[in-house]
Amino acid sequence: MALRERFETPGKMRTWSFGLMAIGVLALILGYIFIGADHGGGEHGGHEVPGSHIFWGTLMYNAEFFLLITNAAMFFICATTLAMGGWQMAFRRVSEAISTLVPIFGVITFVILMVVLFGTHIYHWNSEEAASDPILKGKLGFLNPTFYVIWTTLTIGLWSLLGWRMRKLSAEADAGHMNNEKGASFIWRNTVSASLFIVWFALTVGSTVPWLWNMSIDAHWYSTMYSWYTFASTFVAGMALIAIWVIYLKNKGYLEIVNEEHLHDIGKFMFAFSIFWTYLWFAQYMLIWYSNQPEETVYFWHRVKGPYKGIFFLNLIINFICPLLILMRRGSKRNYTLMTFMAVLILFGHWMDFYQMIIGSISPTHVTWGDYWWFDFGIMGLFVGIMIFGVSRALASKPLVAKHHPFLKESIIHHT
Amino acid sequence: MASIKYESQLREPLVYGTKDYHQVTEDICRPIEAKPSKLWYIGFFTSVALLLFGVYSVYREVTYGIGQWNLNKTVGWGWDITNFVWWVGIGHAGTLISAILLLFRQGWRTGVNRAAEAMTIFAVMCAGQFPIFHMGRVWMAFFVLPYPNTRGPLWVNFNSPLLWDVFAISTYFTVSLLFWYSGLIPDFGTVRDRAKTKLRKRLYGIASFGWSGSTKHWQRHEALSLVLAGLSTPLVLSVHTIVSFDFATSVIPGWHTTIFPPYFVAGAIFSGFAMTQTLLLVIRKVYGLQDYITMGHIEAMNKVIVLTGSIVGVAYLTELFMGWYSQNKYEGYTFWYSRANLFSPYGWSYWGMMACNVLSPQIFWFRKFRRNIFITFFMSVIVNVGMWFERFVIIVTSLYRDYLPSSWSVYYSPTIWEIGFYMGTFGLFFTCFFLFSKYFPVIAIAEIKHVLKTTGESYKAKVGHIEEAPMEEFAYKYAHIENTGAHGRGSSGMEHH
Numbered sequence: 001m002a003l004r005e006r007f008e009t010p011g012k013m014r015t016w017s018f019g020l021m022a023i024g025v026l027a028l029i030l031g032y033i034f035i036g037a038d039h040g041g042g043e044h045g046g047h048e049v050p051g052s053h054i055f056w057g058t059l060m061y062n063a064e065f066f067l068l069i070t071n072a073a074m075f076f077i078c079a080t081t082l083a084m085g086g087w088q089m090a091f092r093r094v095s096e097a098i099s100t101l102v103p104i105f106g107v108i109t110f111v112i113l114m115v116v117l118f119g120t121h122i123y124h125w126n127s128e129e130a131a132s133d134p135i136l137k138g139k140l141g142f143l144n145p146t147f148y149v150i151w152t153t154l155t156i157g158l159w160s161l162l163g164w165r166m167r168k169l170s171a172e173a174d175a176g177h178m179n180n181e182k183g184a185s186f187i188w189r190n191t192v193s194a195s196l197f198i199v200w201f202a203l204t205v206g207s208t209v210p211w212l213w214n215m216s217i218d219a220h221w222y223s224t225m226y227s228w229y230t231f232a233s234t235f236v237a238g239m240a241l242i243a244i245w246v247i248y249l250k251n252k253g254y255l256e257i258v259n260e261e262h263l264h265d266i267g268k269f270m271f272a273f274s275i276f277w278t279y280l281w282f283a284q285y286m287l288i289w290y291s292n293q294p295e296e297t298v299y300f301w302h303r304v305k306g307p308y309k310g311i312f313f314l315n316l317i318i319n320f321i322c323p324l325l326i327l328m329r330r331g332s333k334r335n336y337t338l339m340t341f342m343a344v345l346i347l348f349g350h351w352m353d354f355y356q357m358i359i360g361s362i363s364p365t366h367v368t369w370g371d372y373w374w375f376d377f378g379i380m381g382l383f384v385g386i387m388i389f390g391v392s393r394a395l396a397s398k399p400l401v402a403k404h405h406p407f408l409k410e411s412i413i414h415h416t
Numbered sequence: 417m418a419s420i421k422y423e424s425q426l427r428e429p430l431v432y433g434t435k436d437y438h439q440v441t442e443d444i445c446r447p448i449e450a451k452p453s454k455l456w457y458i459g460f461f462t463s464v465a466l467l468l469f470g471v472y473s474v475y476r477e478v479t480y481g482i483g484q485w486n487l488n489k490t491v492g493w494g495w496d497i498t499n500f501v502w503w504v505g506i507g508h509a510g511t512l513i514s515a516i517l518l519l520f521r522q523g524w525r526t527g528v529n530r531a532a533e534a535m536t537i538f539a540v541m542c543a544g545q546f547p548i549f550h551m552g553r554v555w556m557a558f559f560v561l562p563y564p565n566t567r568g569p570l571w572v573n574f575n576s577p578l579l580w581d582v583f584a585i586s587t588y589f590t591v592s593l594l595f596w597y598s599g600l601i602p603d604f605g606t607v608r609d610r611a612k613t614k615l616r617k618r619l620y621g622i623a624s625f626g627w628s629g630s631t632k633h634w635q636r637h638e639a640l641s642l643v644l645a646g647l648s649t650p651l652v653l654s655v656h657t658i659v660s661f662d663f664a665t666s667v668i669p670g671w672h673t674t675i676f677p678p679y680f681v682a683g684a685i686f687s688g689f690a691m692t693q694t695l696l697l698v699i700r701k702v703y704g705l706q707d708y709i710t711m712g713h714i715e716a717m718n719k720v721i722v723l724t725g726s727i728v729g730v731a732y733l734t735e736l737f738m739g740w741y742s743q744n745k746y747e748g749y750t751f752w753y754s755r756a757n758l759f760s761p762y763g764w765s766y767w768g769m770m771a772c773n774v775l776s777p778q779i780f781w782f783r784k785f786r787r788n789i790f791i792t793f794f795m796s797v798i799v800n801v802g803m804w805f806e807r808f809v810i811i812v813t814s815l816y817r818d819y820l821p822s823s824w825s826v827y828y829s830p831t832i833w834e835i836g837f838y839m840g841t842f843g844l845f846f847t848c849f850f851l852f853s854k855y856f857p858v859i860a861i862a863e864i865k866h867v868l869k870t871t872g873e874s875y876k877a878k879v880g881h882i883e884e885a886p887m888e889e890f891a892y893k894y895a896h897i898e899n900t901g902a903h904g905r906g907s908s909g910m911e912h913h
Contacts, residue, residue: 224675
């Protein structure tokens with residue numbers, strides 16, 4: 001008997017991905033005409049901010065979100081590699097396929113960020129305003145276009161490069177049986193590559209990049225938790241994304257060696273990191289609320305008491321209450337239907353979290369979803385379409401199982 | 417579900433040598449049944465002496481008042497609260513090992529959990545002393561308990577993180593103690609059954625609560641362990657989170673920063689593992705337990721140390737960066753003048769912290785150092801020195817120069833009684849630990865026997881042929897994967913079939 005090692009992209013999937021991309025491109029064009037073109041300056045549907053800010057801001061949060069969740073798949077690979085985790089080998093190629101999108105979404109994000117930086121006034125610090133504002137002036141050592149461009153290039157470039165190295169190494173496990181000696185050296189080389197990725201990840205997602213890309217939209221405001229919060233949000237969403245693909249492949253009869261034991265553990269990650277996200281959310285919010293200093297509470301004011309109130313609480317309900325109540329039970333983490341539902345919910349919830357983080361700062365007085373929901377969902381469709389296309393291509397290009405990986409057998413008999 | 421147990425040959429066995437169950441019992445019970453060595457007596461009486469010095473130092477403080485310490489107008493928290501946070505932090509490794517590593521199925525926890533949990537309990541006992549005696553009128557300490565009383569408006573302040581600490585730490589202590597003790601029960605049963613004297617049999621009999629090793633007992637024991645593991649998992653985070661709130665809810669520059677909760681937790685685990693290393697390296701040598709607390713265990717703990725040390729490092733740099741980025745003059749002064757400036761009065765403590773906690777643990781990226789006993793021991797001490805500096809830096813450098821420069825002139829350094837109090841907690845800690853290591857099984861006998869089946873060297877040799885089997889043969893023949901074709905879910909035991 002043999003395992004089904006080759007994924008063949010079903011025609012239906014291709015249709016879906018092209019359909020979503022088509023919707024996305026349509027939304028992009030209409031969005032540019034109706035929102036982004038900025039004819040009337042500040043007069044778009046009663047918004048006080050220029051339409052171009054909403055247009056580019058929406059592209060920005062979508063691009064960043066999808067880039068960071070696909071990169072989270074590579075983080076998951078590297079973290080489990082360093083921890084000598086065997087259990088995830090059965091679906092390792094799925095995480096790898098998701099991570100192949102990092103260069104693609106990386107380029108898209110880069111282009112969008114460059115337009116945001118040079119073509120709009122979303123970043124106050126990159127305008128004349130900064131010269132006359134003593135606080136912004138003081139920050140220019142970090143918040144300046146040169147550093148922004150160099151650091152963003154390095155960030156995306158190295159994520160792509162180091163991720164590519166990990167995937168290239170993984171391909172060696174297809175070649176042939178590894179004896180103990182060969183296996184040990186293989187694990188060792190994986191460990192070295194994974195640690196390089198993790199270090200770079202800590203210096204980017206774990207610290208500088210969320211400050212530079214997102215926190216600096218509210219250029220006066222600061223919170224030391226901001227980057228770890230962003231990491232938690234994208235990591236849990238990344239786990240949900242892995243879950244969806246694993247379940248999809250199971251439904252199509254692939255991944256014979258994956259069973260509900262593996263799903264259960266993915267579910268534990270989704271549960272645990274939902275709680276972890278909430279923990280960071282609470283720590284940040286509670287400390288700012290408790291000390292009640294205007295220069296800090298300004299960030300939350302319109303989010304809690306203003307127009308974003310609904311989204312603020314919905315964020316907590318979707319990303320905390322639902323995972324807490326639904327994923328707590330053992331049975332629900334082993335149930336394909338419930339896990340699919342929860343994975344979609346978590347992805348949506350953290351996408352919305354990115355919406356409130358970024359658009360909440362760009363357009364504080366008006367929730368843009370009210371008028372332009374079609375644009376947000378259209379752009380999301382664009383990215384989902386690209387993702388489906390990219391992941392299915394990557395899955396089809398390699399065997400679905402890293403056959404000779406030294407830990408694969410542990411994963412086959414894994415039980416939680 | 418798989419019908420075999422199997423582990424890659426690339427993984428080191430968790431127990432070295434080809435031992436059987438009886439050998440395990442013999443090895444671990446030996447220290448309890450033998451007479452203590454001379455070294456044990458020396459260590460024990462030194463600890464008791466330190467403890468007595470501590471008792472005297474505290475007696476001075478209680479009798480003559482807080483003036484026995486050198487706290488002053490701006491530095492209202494000094495060595496006392498530094499030591500409190502330091503000990504609480506150390507107390508984190510035990511629960512992490514017993515709860516979180518259990519959830520992550522880290523088999524190596526079985527070799528070290530017993531001693532780490534004991535350490536947790538003793539460390540929390542030491543920690544508790546500081547805030548209690550810091551109250552001054554310690555006989556009023558019961559005022560922190562909210563119960564119906566006749567004191568009128570003198571009622572606890574539920575808005576204060578200091579009160580949350582009371583609840584957090586007492587809960588933590590209770591659950592850790594229960595967890596530790598419930599794990600000990602089967603092992604006490606073993607020691608009782610081997611006892612040669614009547615007294616011994618009686619005492620261990622009481623301690624084991626009449627453990628008989630019946631299936632029913634094991635069933636209840638397992639259920640209890642799971643419940644306690646579930647309860648302690650959030651506690652690993654909550655305790656140090658609330659300790660961090662003691663600082664972060666304030667508006668003091670250097671204290672009020674949102675990253676504090678997770679960063680304190682990471683630091684606590686960091687120092688807890690370092691202390692576990694310090695103790696275990698001694699125990700394995702003195703009691704000859706190198707086959708149970710192996711190089712693999714030491715290496716795994718060093719990995720946790722380099723991970724948590726680096727997380728803490730990212731947090732330090734984040735804070736320092738924000739001290740500048742915020743463009744807030746007071747934050748800037750605290751971080752860049754009072755701390756990062758080596759030539760400021762307390763600059764040495766900041767750089768001591770950086771060197772011990774962030775820079776030096778980086779050597780554990782290298783396998784050679786992770787598996788070197790001397791370096792590990794040295795580093796385990798260095799880390800806890802560094803973590804002491806960290807708390808000192810946070811507390812004193814934020815306080816000693818407040819908003820009123822006229823208060824600045826007094827330079828804070830501890831009196832002998834402040835130091836004595838700290839020494840005394842070392843005495844308490846080690847007295848307890850020496851007693852523990854003499855009378856309690858320092859390694860969980862029952863749990864070691866459990867993992868012996870799947871990672872012992874003899875087991876590994878037995879299943880070596882599986883390693884050689886091609887992956888498909890393995891999947892179908894040994895693991896019984898069902899091939900249900902293109903449209904089935906292709907595995908065994910799916911719930912919704």
